[in-house]
Amino acid sequence: MVSDPRHLVDKVQTRLQEAMDDMRKxxxxxxEPQMxxxxxxxxxxxxxxKKxxxxxxxxNEAAWR
Incomplete structure (x- = not known):
C-alpha cells in the first residue's frame, strides 16, 4: 500500500500527457476528418x-480536501 499516493500523480500525469501527444501527432x-x-x-x-x-x-477542489 502507498502511504502517500501523490507521487503517483506525476506518473499518471506523464502517461496522460504522452497519450495526448501521441494522439495529436x-x-x-x-x-479521415471523423478520425x-x-x-x-x-x-x-x-x-x-490530467487536470x-x-x-x-x-x-484545488473541495472534494480533494
Whole structure:
C-alpha cells in the first residue's frame, strides 16, 4: 500500500500527457476528418483527467480536501 499516493500523480500525469501527444501527432497522419476529430476529442478528455490529477495534488477542489 502507498502511504502517500501523490507521487503517483506525476506518473499518471506523464502517461496522460504522452497519450495526448501521441494522439495529436496521429491527427497529422490521418486523412479521415471523423478520425481526426475523435483523436483530438480523446486528447482533450485526457487533458481533463490530467487536470483533475493536478487539482488533487494541489488540493484545488473541495472534494480533494
Amino acid at each position: 496521429d491527427v497529422e497522419h490521418v486523412d 481526426k476529430a475523435m483523436l483530438e476529442t480523446a486528447a482533450e478528455i485526457l487533458g481533463g483527467l 483533475a490529477f493536478g487539482d488533487y495534488e494541489k488540493e
